[in-house]
Amino acid sequence: MTPLLSVQGITKRYGAHIGCADVSFELFPGEVMGIVGESGSGKSTLLNCLAGHVRPDTGAVIFDTRADGPRDTVTMSEPERRMLGRTDWAFVHQNARDGLRMGVSAGGNVGERLMAVGARHYGDIRDTATDWLERVEVDAARIDDRPTTFSGGMQQRLQIARNLVTGPRLVFMDEPTGGLDVSVQARLLDLLRGLVRDMGLSAIIVTHDLAVVRLLADRLMVMKSGRVVEAGLTDQVLDDPQHAYSQLLVSSVLQV
Amino acid sequence: MTQYNFAYLDEQTKRMIRRAILKGLAIPGYQVPFASREMPMPYGWGTGGVQVSAAILTPEDRFKVIDQGADDTTNAVSIRTFFERTAGVATTTATSDASVIQTRHRIPEEPLTEKQILVYQVPIPEPLRFLEPRESETRKMHALEEYGLMHVKLYEDISRHGHIATSYAYPVTVEGRFVMDPSPIPKFDNPKLGDMAAIQLFGAGREQRIYALPPYTKVVSLDFDDHPFEASKADHPCGLCGAEESYLDEVIIDDAGGRMFVCSDTDYCERRQAAGHVGKLGGKDAA
Numbered sequence: 001m002t003p004l005l006s007v008q009g010i011t012k013r014y015g016a017h018i019g020c021a022d023v024s025f026e027l028f029p030g031e032v033m034g035i036v037g038e039s040g041s042g043k044s045t046l047l048n049c050l051a052g053h054v055r056p057d058t059g060a061v062i063f064d065t066r067a068d069g070p071r072d073t074v075t076m077s078e079p080e081r082r083m084l085g086r087t088d089w090a091f092v093h094q095n096a097r098d099g100l101r102m103g104v105s106a107g108g109n110v111g112e113r114l115m116a117v118g119a120r121h122y123g124d125i126r127d128t129a130t131d132w133l134e135r136v137e138v139d140a141a142r143i144d145d146r147p148t149t150f151s152g153g154m155q156q157r158l159q160i161a162r163n164l165v166t167g168p169r170l171v172f173m174d175e176p177t178g179g180l181d182v183s184v185q186a187r188l189l190d191l192l193r194g195l196v197r198d199m200g201l202s203a204i205i206v207t208h209d210l211a212v213v214r215l216l217a218d219r220l221m222v223m224k225s226g227r228v229v230e231a232g233l234t235d236q237v238l239d240d241p242q243h244a245y246s247q248l249l250v251s252s253v254l255q256v
Numbered sequence: 257m258t259q260y261n262f263a264y265l266d267e268q269t270k271r272m273i274r275r276a277i278l279k280g281l282a283i284p285g286y287q288v289p290f291a292s293r294e295m296p297m298p299y300g301w302g303t304g305g306v307q308v309s310a311a312i313l314t315p316e317d318r319f320k321v322i323d324q325g326a327d328d329t330t331n332a333v334s335i336r337t338f339f340e341r342t343a344g345v346a347t348t349t350a351t352s353d354a355s356v357i358q359t360r361h362r363i364p365e366e367p368l369t370e371k372q373i374l375v376y377q378v379p380i381p382e383p384l385r386f387l388e389p390r391e392s393e394t395r396k397m398h399a400l401e402e403y404g405l406m407h408v409k410l411y412e413d414i415s416r417h418g419h420i421a422t423s424y425a426y427p428v429t430v431e432g433r434f435v436m437d438p439s440p441i442p443k444f445d446n447p448k449l450g451d452m453a454a455i456q457l458f459g460a461g462r463e464q465r466i467y468a469l470p471p472y473t474k475v476v477s478l479d480f481d482d483h484p485f486e487a488s489k490a491d492h493p494c495g496l497c498g499a500e501e502s503y504l505d506e507v508i509i510d511d512a513g514g515r516m517f518v519c520s521d522t523d524y525c526e527r528r529q530a531a532g533h534v535g536k537l538g539g540k541d542a543a
Contacts, residue, residue, distance in 0.1 A: 079400045086404075101387070101408070107415055108408050115411065116404025122414055122480040144415050 002064050004029045004170060004202050010049050010059035012042075018226040019045035023059075025221065025231065029169070032196060032203045034217030034234060036210060036249065042226035043206045044174060050204065051091050051172045052081045063088075063170070086116050090163035094175035096155035099162070100147045106133060106158055107143040113166045132161040136191060153184035157191065164195065171196075171203040177212055189215050210253055214238060222246045263310040263343040269293055273311035273466070277457055280468035285430030286398070287381050292464040302335055302360060303461025305377035309358050312373060312457070313339065318346045320354035325362040325503070325520030332360075351523050361424070363445040365502050365524040368454035370471060376439040378460035381467065383427045383437040403435045406478055414483055423488065429476045436467065436475075443477065444489045444503045450475035492517040497528035498535035 003026040012019035020042035027033050035043045048054040050061055052073055060072045066088065073081055085091070093099035100109050110129040111119070119125050130140045136157040138150075147155050156176065163171065176192065177185040193216055196203055205216055213220055213234055220237045222230040222245065230243040241247045261267065269291075276290035295303040313319065319339055323331035327349040335358060336347050348354050351364040358375040368374060384394045387405045397403070406427050413421045426443035428450075430436050438449055439458060449456070449469065456469040469475065479485040490504040495516035502524055504517040516537050519525035529538065 082400060082402070104387075104408055104412060105415055108411050111411055112404060112408050115407040116402065118404075120407070120481050122411065122482050125411065126415070 001028060002070065003027060003062075004031075004064050005050070005204075006060075006062040006070070007050065008060045008062070010046065010056045010061065012045050012049050012054060012056045018042070020049070020223070020226045023228055025228075027170075027202055027204065029202055030200045031219065032201075032205065032217045034213030034220045035204065035206045035223060036208060036213055036220065037223035038208060038249075041223040043223050045226075046223070047172055047174055047204065047206045051089065052085060053091075066169075086113050087166055088169050090166075090168040090171045092156075092159055092163055092171065092173040092176050094178045096147070096152070096159045099159040100155060102146065102148050105144045105146055106138065106150070109147065109158060109162045110165050113162065117166060128165060132165050133158075135195070136161040137187075151184075153180055153188060156180060156188060160192070160195070164199070164201075167199070169202060171201055173203060173205045173207075175207050175209075176205065177207070177209060185212075192216060210238060210250065222249065260342045262315070263313045263339065263345075264295075265293065265307065265310045269307075270311040273307055276466040277308065277311065277468060280457070280466050281455070281470045283434075284469050284473050285434030285436040285467060287465040287467045289464055290466050292461045295461065297334070297338075299462040300379060301331060302358070302377035304459030304463075304466070305358050305360070305375050305461075306335060306338070306459075307461060308375045308457050308459035308466060309335075309339065309356060310343075312375070313343055313345055313356060315343070315345065317355045318348050318353055319343075320348050320351065320357045321359075322357065322362060322364065322521075322523075323360045324505070325364075325524075326522045328522065349523050350527075351521075361440050361442075362503070362520060363441060363448045365519070365521045367448075368452060370453045372454040374452075374454050374456045376441075376456065376458045378437070378439040378458045378463075378465070380425075381437055381458065381460040381463050381465040383425075383435050398434060401433070403429075406435055407480070410478060410480065410483075414480070420479065420483055420485070426485075427478050429478060430469065431474050432476075435478070438475075442489070442503055443485075444487045446475075446477045446485070447487050449473075490517050493535060494519045494525060494528075495535045495537035497525045497533045497538065499525070499528055499533070 005027040007025050010023045011021050023046055037043045049056040061074050062070045063073050064070050107129040110132050111125040114125050133140050138154055138157055147158055177188055217234045220234045221228050224245045230246045238250055241250050273290055276288045280288045295306055321332040321336040323329040339345055340347055351366040356373050360377045382394055384405055387409055388394050410420050424442050425437055425440040426446055428436050428438055451472050453471055455471055458467045477485040493500050496518050499519055502519045505520045507516050509516055
């Protein structure tokens with residue numbers, strides 16, 4: 001089986017400072033990978049390298065494209081990479097404001113990716129947008145409202161709808177539940193889990209919230225100081241952490 | 257006026273602007289950066305158009321300036337006088353007599369010929385500006401032909417108003433490649449942009465961009481399959497000359513709600529009146 005994404009020796013330095021160093025892993029279709037670690041451990045840098053937002057210093061990110069099979073996205077041309085970014089890839093930002101156009105209505109936000117790949121029929125775009133708003137549990141009557149009038153949880157769900165509307169195969173998520181209160185988090189996680197299963201999505205989720213990876217991720221990587229210190233099946237890593245830092249991380253979770 | 261070089265600008269500056277114009281003509285719809293000069297008028301008054309006109313004028317030219325179609329408004333009068341004094345060129349208000357026409361917000365009603373050049377004053381040359389504030393990003397979008405965002409603007413129009421409510425500065429695709437802002441002309445004028453016999457030059461002084469449409473260029477207004485482009489105008493005949501096909505201005509004529517619709521192209525309207533056409537309010541001192 002060809003991995004959907006094969007990451008080989010990704011290193012990114014900011015001057016003398018290490019962003020992330022020598023990260024390698026493979027992600028298979030339908031698999032969800034969690035990346036956990038404390039702030040500054042390089043997990044967001046890694047995600048940005050994978051998603052093509054930041055160019056890594058060394059290493060390869062090989063994605064199994066629909067048309068040409070496995071291709072290195074680091075060396076492919078920018079138009080191709082940007083095309084991937086709005087078709088087969090999706091990126092969910094921690095702060096919904098970074099991923100949404102706040103001056104554009106909810107329907108316009110969802111429709112943007114469709115129009116970017118050539119949809120030119122207003123009625124069809126609107127129907128798809130309505131359908132997606134319902135799938136992410138946003139009231140379809142609010143299709144013409146701007147995201148500024150939405151609550152934080154609704155904005156995050158709208159961002160997810162906007163990203164998934166073109167049927168991507170790989171979703172990058174940067175702390176998708178960060179900044180939301182616990183009950184809203186639970187609902188969002190439930191929604192994400194449903195969508196990932198239904199659509200057979202592969203996903204890479206960066207978070208510092210162990211509950212998120214416990215629920216969503218099949219596999220887990222623990223990062224510290226830019227390096228992967230432990231990797232394995234989620235339950236295995238969380239229930240029986242081997243590395244000292246993983247043990248600290250797991251034991252730091254507050255029990256209510 | 258011997259104190260000024262011909263047409264105000266020095267020869268090196270005109271040379272630089274001509275190079276930008278030629279590049280613009282070679283790549284229709286592409287915004288060419290140029291080193292815009294300070295002109296003796298404020299930004300927003302046509303500094304871009306004036307520089308383009310200065311660069312292309314020759315002593316034999318006959319120059320016409322219109323502002324919203326009119327030859328007698330402040331902007332038109334001051335720019336016309338400017339070139340009368342600094343270039344000594346002949347001026348005219350008759351569209352057919354002019355070899356260079358500088359315009360703000362209109363295309364003359366009378367079809368232009370291959371012997372004419374139309375110079376537009378452009379406030380904001382970037383059609384994507386209000387959707388994407390970063391210049392680095394909009395340049396990339398032009399380069400990679402990523403124009404989905406332009407349709408988001410039209411989508412927003414329809415979702416809010418039920419139809420495409422953008423009525424001026426309506427975006428167009430040039431030769432199937434660049435999306436271009438036609439300057440704030442009414443969308444009524446959009447169909448005239450395409451396949452025009454005259455050269456069309458666009459100058460944005462503050463934004464330091466020049467772009468161009470060579471003669472007979474294919475220009476298509478953006479739209480949706482189920483909401484096609486429509487060149488709209490006020491649904492009235494002209495009050496003075498009775499024209500049904502021209503673009504109209506609405507003029508309030510008293511404080512009791514009275515109004516009249518008149519051709520915005522004054523030259524066109526006067527010629528029709530001289531030829532004996534009379535509208536409903538024609539002949540009376542309506543204004």
